[in-house]
Amino acid sequence: MKTKxxxxxxxxxxxxxxxxxxxxxxxxxxxxxxxxxxxxxxxxLKFNTELNRLEEVLWIDINNYNMLFYNDKKNVLKFKTILDSTSYQFHDNYVLRDKDSFHLKIDKQRYYFNGVQVYQGKVDAMKLSMSRQHKDLDLFVFKLNDAKRLMD
Structure with a gap:
């Protein structure tokens, strides 16, 4: 029997x-x-998280410290009170805050005192411009001046 x-x-x-x-x-x-x-x-998401962290820390520091100074030669922003101080160092691809780092490329930094751009000394506002690959985002942080700050 053959079956197929x-x-x-x-x-x-x-x-x-x-x-x-x-x-x-x-x-x-x-x-x-x-x-x-x-x-x-x-x-x-990583970039936005870093940017939000930097913005949050800058707002906290600018409101906690009453003296802000910028040194253009060292590219350092210092926040001071009588008891404490902290500093931000701006490098090509990152920002260093004491021992904390923010991996952001900042193209331009502008510092202001009483609405006038300054390159050294007292600061009450800052504008940090991110790189072009991130759609020209700007971060603007400011501090309201009190009478003591204006007298110093």
């Missing part, structure tokens, strides 16, 4: 393999696109 076993022909198998190859190729292409977008989202 049902099976696919060689042509049918080749067509199935070609279709499978195309589907798997499309799946990997979509996966790589999704991964690229996820990396971009992660980098964006």
């Amino acid at each position: 076993v049902k099976a696919f022909t060689l042509n049918e198998m080749v067509i199935v393999m070609i279709i499978s190859t195309v589907v798997i190729g499309l799946a990997f292409t979509v996966l790589s696109l999704v991964q690229k977008h996820m990396w971009a989202i992660q980098e964006n």
Whole structure:
């Protein structure tokens, strides 16, 4: 008794393999696109987190310390009170606050006292401009002057 076993022909198998190859190729292409977008989202989140941390710490320090001084030669911003002080050092790719670092590239720094831009000495406001790759974001922090500050 000869019975025929049902099976696919060689042509049918080749067509199935070609279709499978195309589907798997499309799946990997979509996966790589999704991964690229996820990396971009992660980098964006990382930058925004660092920027928010820096902004929060600057606002806290500018309101806690009553004397602010900027040294253009050393590129250092100092916050002082009678009992305590802290300093910010601005480097090419990061900002250092005492032992804390913020990995942000700041293109321009502008410091103001009573609405006039200063390059050294007392400061009551600052504008930090981020790099162009981050859509020209600016960070502006200011301190309201009291009578004691204006008398010094």
